[in-house]
Amino acid sequence: MIKQEEMKVINQKEIAQSIYELTLEGELVSEMSQPGQFVHIKTGNGFEPLLRRPISISSINPGKKQFTMIYRAEGKGTELLSQKEIEKSVDVLGPMGNGFPLNEAAAGSDTVLLVGGGIGVPPLYELSKRLKEKGITATHVLGFQAKEHVFYEDEFTKLGETYIVTADGSYGSQGFVTDVIRDLPKDFTVIYACGPTPMLRALEIEYGHKKLFLSLEERMGCGIGACFACVCHTADDPTGSSYKKVCSDGPVFRSGEVVI
Amino acid sequence: MKSLEIRLPGLELKNPIMPASGCFGFGREFSQFYDLSELGAIMIKATTPVPRFGNPTPRVAETSAGMLNAIGLQNPGLDKVIGEELPWLDSYDVPIIANIAGSQIDDYTEVARKISNAPNVKALELNISCPNVKEGGIAFGTDADVAKSVTRAVKEVSQVPVYVKLSPNVTNIVEIARAVEDGGADGLTMINTLLGMRLDLKTGKPILANGSGGLSGPAIKPVAIRMIHEVSQHVSIPIIGMGGITTVEDVIEFFYAGASAVAVGTANFVDPFICPKIIEELPAMLEKLGYDHISECTGRSWGKHEQIAYHRA
Numbered sequence A: 001m002i003k004q005e006e007m008k009v010i011n012q013k014e015i016a017q018s019i020y021e022l023t024l025e026g027e028l029v030s031e032m033s034q035p036g037q038f039v040h041i042k043t044g045n046g047f048e049p050l051l052r053r054p055i056s057i058s059s060i061n062p063g064k065k066q067f068t069m070i071y072r073a074e075g076k077g078t079e080l081l082s083q084k085e086i087e088k089s090v091d092v093l094g095p096m097g098n099g100f101p102l103n104e105a106a107a108g109s110d111t112v113l114l115v116g117g118g119i120g121v122p123p124l125y126e127l128s129k130r131l132k133e134k135g136i137t138a139t140h141v142l143g144f145q146a147k148e149h150v151f152y153e154d155e156f157t158k159l160g161e162t163y164i165v166t167a168d169g170s171y172g173s174q175g176f177v178t179d180v181i182r183d184l185p186k187d188f189t190v191i192y193a194c195g196p197t198p199m200l201r202a203l204e205i206e207y208g209h210k211k212l213f214l215s216l217e218e219r220m221g222c223g224i225g226a227c228f229a230c231v232c233h234t235a236d237d238p239t240g241s242s243y244k245k246v247c248s249d250g251p252v253f254r255s256g257e258v259v260i
Numbered sequence B: 001m002k003s004l005e006i007r008l009p010g011l012e013l014k015n016p017i018m019p020a021s022g023c024f025g026f027g028r029e030f031s032q033f034y035d036l037s038e039l040g041a042i043m044i045k046a047t048t049p050v051p052r053f054g055n056p057t058p059r060v061a062e063t064s065a066g067m068l069n070a071i072g073l074q075n076p077g078l079d080k081v082i083g084e085e086l087p088w089l090d091s092y093d094v095p096i097i098a099n100i101a102g103s104q105i106d107d108y109t110e111v112a113r114k115i116s117n118a119p120n121v122k123a124l125e126l127n128i129s130c131p132n133v134k135e136g137g138i139a140f141g142t143d144a145d146v147a148k149s150v151t152r153a154v155k156e157v158s159q160v161p162v163y164v165k166l167s168p169n170v171t172n173i174v175e176i177a178r179a180v181e182d183g184g185a186d187g188l189t190m191i192n193t194l195l196g197m198r199l200d201l202k203t204g205k206p207i208l209a210n211g212s213g214g215l216s217g218p219a220i221k222p223v224a225i226r227m228i229h230e231v232s233q234h235v236s237i238p239i240i241g242m243g244g245i246t247t248v249e250d251v252i253e254f255f256y257a258g259a260s261a262v263a264v265g266t267a268n269f270v271d272p273f274i275c276p277k278i279i280e281e282l283p284a285m286l287e288k289l290g291y292d293h294i295s296e297c298t299g300r301s302w303g304k305h306e307q308i309a310y311h312r313a
């Protein structure tokens, strides 16, 4: 169930250039069920900015009623969010949407790959932890612009093999995530991905025949499915009137379900 | 809460607060937050004869104290609205105002004829003011003669009272208001969004895929207040006011301007509980201001000097 709550800031720190890790506490955490869901945050009081900001849930700690998100402070809203201090409160609506389906991967029989690009990396962390609990050790391929933007390398490495790739080659290998995946010796049966749309498209072209799950990004109004801001065509009716809403039907879709 | 009950053509409202069309879907999403029967009414998303996908994305862009949208009247079409959405809404004790749209007069009359037969549809809201579709929409709302004929055509086939939703994107809104009153409108709703645009800092191109979009939210409230203040003094049909309402104080201001009920749009996206919150706070606000009934607020801004000024202009 989606709830609205003033959640308490437990911790906030800059973990890479302009990348912040923010931990919040509140009852709403008990509603968080799947990795890949997101929250919708009111980053300032009043009308500046007016709309909420969608940010993925990066890890969940139900015991402590806390969850963590990781975001890049770039525009008005995320900049304001990065200024929230410990003990202050943040207006959160969530959890929203449908996350990554865990039951699509089976321990023993499946080899699982997680692919993240930039601020698409965070939701994969909770996903990888959950897979681990199921007895599945995932391989991670994480892409960033440059060295100073890389985050959570150690955290992912603890959960499984982790490859970092940067666009400018300043850290890890140089190029795109797809270059790295091609060179990996393993054949993956299930792939989960989150990142910029061009990355998701490239993955769909190369690995669309496998079990591939993609988390999409779209500009949102309401975040709950009421305003039709975040709509995409379904793949079986690419120019017709069938649609899916990224906020409430997604943000995670099976490859081939919608037009990206 | 007797102090909030309002009677308007076709509508017996428990209170004068309702969600605005396009900002509430068909109610399903908000039913997880509160009992929809608490609302005065619900203005459902624009319905067209056949399903519409709408415009490409991005469809929204934030602005100072507001937002632009270019949804493009996406909706599941008349049959599905009548077959699924309205029956679902019928389980709530709340009158429905059906927002209808089209690209030609026949579209409006087809939707009006059929949808006005649904038992919970108590009024129609004729959307002749959508800025986001190529044909129809706003084209009907910016020409007085056309606005009048589409109103008349819909009145002829509708089983329920017809409210006409006015566009603020006109030079003389009073002229349009009078024309649709002449055409037989039972009431007015105003305002729809203001045509606007935002450009991307990096590319220099519009953020919205559609180029332009409709501006809504707190930024447009003064425009709405001025237009309602003016129109309400030149027509004798009631006005449901909207445009940037986020607080109970805003509601009172709309009544002062000349509204008889109000709708809340964009604010639902920011706070899904905004409508029930305002409804709860209204009685105390009325008491604080010394009114026994909300209707006493309607038109308190009217005055002779303003009327004279308008006639001179």
Ligand SMILES: Cc1cc2nc3c(=O)[nH]c(=O)nc-3n(C[C@H](O)[C@H](O)[C@H](O)COP(=O)(O)OP(=O)(O)OC[C@H]3O[C@@H](n4cnc5c(N)ncnc54)[C@H](O)[C@@H]3O)c2cc1C
Residues within 6 Å of the ligand: A038, A049, A051, A052, A053, A054, A055, A056, A057, A069, A070, A071, A072, A073, A074, A075, A076, A077, A078, A079, A119, A120, A122, A123, A216, A217, A218, A219, A220, A251, B061, B062
């Ligand atoms: C489902 C989902 C999950 C996301 N998860 C994360 C995350 O975990 N970490 C993270 O850093 N970012 C995430 N994003 C992107 C994040 O929402 C944007 O970076 C953020 O909204 C930008 O807000 P701003 O105030 O900084 O920018 P501004 O430029 O001030 O934003 C203006 C408007 O555009 C919207 N907008 C701008 N960029 C984006 C974008 N990339 N996607 C969607 N809307 C955008 C804003 O929400 C706002 O309405 C996610 C987006 C979606 C849709």
Ligand SMILES: Cc1cc2nc3c(=O)[nH]c(=O)nc-3n(C[C@H](O)[C@H](O)[C@H](O)COP(=O)(O)O)c2cc1C
Residues within 6 Å of the ligand: A221, A227, B020, B021, B022, B023, B045, B046, B069, B071, B073, B099, B127, B130, B165, B191, B192, B193, B215, B216, B217, B218, B220, B242, B243, B244, B245, B263, B264, B265, B266, B267
């Ligand atoms: C996302 C969005 C979709 C809308 N869709 C419709 C619509 O389908 N029909 C209509 O008459 N008005 C539509 N409107 C206009 C609103 O009903 C309302 O007139 C306007 O937004 C001003 O009110 P507000 O500032 O409270 O949002 C829409 C507005 C928004 C923001």
Ligand code: FES
Residues within 6 Å of the ligand: A219, A220, A221, A222, A223, A224, A225, A226, A227, A228, A229, A230, A231, A245, A246, A247, A248
């Ligand atoms: S953001 Fe409103 S429907 Fe998805």
